[in-house]
Amino acid sequence: MVYQEIGDNVIGVEDTLSAENVAVYRWLALHGQLDPVRISEETGLDEAVVSGAVGHLLRIGLVQRGEAGDGRLRAVDPARVAAVATAPMERAIAQQQARLHVLRDQFSQLAADYEEGRHSVATDVERIPGLTQVRDALTRAAANCREDMVTVQPGGTRPPEVLQDALHRDSQMLARGVRMRTLYHHTARFNGPSQAYVARMSALGGEYRTAHQLAGRLIIFDRELAFMTDHDNRSGAVVVREPSVVQYLYEVFEQTWSQAQPFSDAAADGLEAVAKDLDRTILRLLATGLKDETIARRLGMSLRTTRKHISDMMQALGAESRFQAGVAVGTGGLLDDDGNGDGDGEADASASTGRA
Structure with a gap:
């Protein structure tokens, strides 16, 4: 051979x-x-x-x-x-690294040109298409934030990995003296990871409150830059820089913040009080004729859980239809106190549903 x-x-x-x-x-x-x-x-x-x-x-x-x-x-x-034997490969790697450095320098220069152009030519509204790009944009905005960041985070929970990513970024902002306020749905108070995150960040100076109804996800930096969810692309975002629009969004946040409650463990508040407050909100939304999907989104609950609450409440009210439920709410005066008291009718409804 x-x-x-x-x-x-x-x-x-x-x-x-x-x-x-x-x-x-x-x-x-x-x-x-x-x-x-x-x-x-x-x-x-x-x-x-x-x-x-x-x-x-x-x-x-x-x-x-x-x-x-x-x-x-x-x-x-x-x-x-x-x-x-490996010399040619090492030379090839060195050449690729050199090309990589050149490419990075070129992109860095393009980024500088882009920023200069963005400030010279007003771009009031910008769409960011993908989740990765949105996260990168938020990271840059957070790094440049000087004084104030406010956030609306709808939904009862945030994934643990998302909270973990936020810890480092938010800690740095608080360390720089940035005031940071966040609104959650009340349902977030039942979520262990959210409770742990809020406790840790509150100790560093973060401020957190909860409300039953939130309009949508919103983040505003220094009252100059607002991020909102893209209605046509849920994984993307819409960035708003127009001063009047940003100021309006900021005032909407302030109004909701002033009516919200400090974030706390639901068990510490008393499950009965939390459940009755939730019942009152669902009754109010039912009375306005909103669909189940809309109610679920506003309350930060799953559609299945929302429908279970509605079914229990209609049974407690003796109603077989939404119309009958609305009549029962109106004639029973269940919302006459506008949430400032615990009317007997509502107490009976809560008790009948079997929920604390």
């Missing part, structure tokens, strides 16, 4: 050693000669595979022919071969 070296020990990505290459090299190193039949028998490799492995080892210099010209092959010290 004849083997012939190929090239000058040039190794590429495709030349990484396979298990077959390693097995054949080990056999040659231990026995000092080539015996394809024995190698095949002792390694379990086909002779054609052995032949290919020897050719590969010759090409990258891990095997060489003997000096006596007798065609014998011998294993070569890998430490001696490594520097020569």
Whole structure:
């Protein structure tokens, strides 16, 4: 069997050693000669595979022919071969790194040009299409925030990984003296990760309150830059810079904030009080004729949970339809105190539903 070296020990990505290459090299190193039949028998490799492995080892210099010209092959010290064999790959990596540095510098310059253009040509509204881009934009805005950030976070819970990502960013803002206020739905008070996050950030100076109804996700930095969810693309965002619009959104936040309650553990407040407050809000929304989906979104609850609450309350009211429920609410005066007391009718409704 004849083997012939190929090239000058040039190794590429495709030349990484396979298990077959390693097995054949080990056999040659231990026995000092080539015996394809024995190698095949002792390694379990086909002779054609052995032949290919020897050719590969010759090409990258891990095997060489003997000096006596007798065609014998011998294993070569890998430490001696490594520097020569991997040099082309190292040069390629160095070239790629150089290109990467150039590309990063170019993009950095483009970013500077973009920022300059954005400030010279007013861009009042901008759409950011994807979640990754939205997170990057929020990170930059948070890093540049100087005085004040307000946030509306609808929904009863935030995923633990999202809260973990927010810890570092928010901690840095608070350390710089930025005032940070966040509104959650009341249902967030039942969520363990949210409770832990609020407790930790409150100790650093963050302020948190909850409300039964929130219009939608909103983040405002320094009363200059507002982020809202894109209605047509829920994973994207709409960025608003127009001063009058941002100020209006900020005032909406302030109004909701003034009527919200300090964030606390629902168990500490008393589950009965929380449940009765929730019942009152659902009654009020039912009375206005809103759909289940809208009520669920405003309360930060799942549609299934919302419908269960509505079903229990209609049963407690003895109503078979939304219309009958509305009549019962009106004639029973369940909302006459506008949430400032615990009317007997509502207390009876809560008790009848069997919820604390």
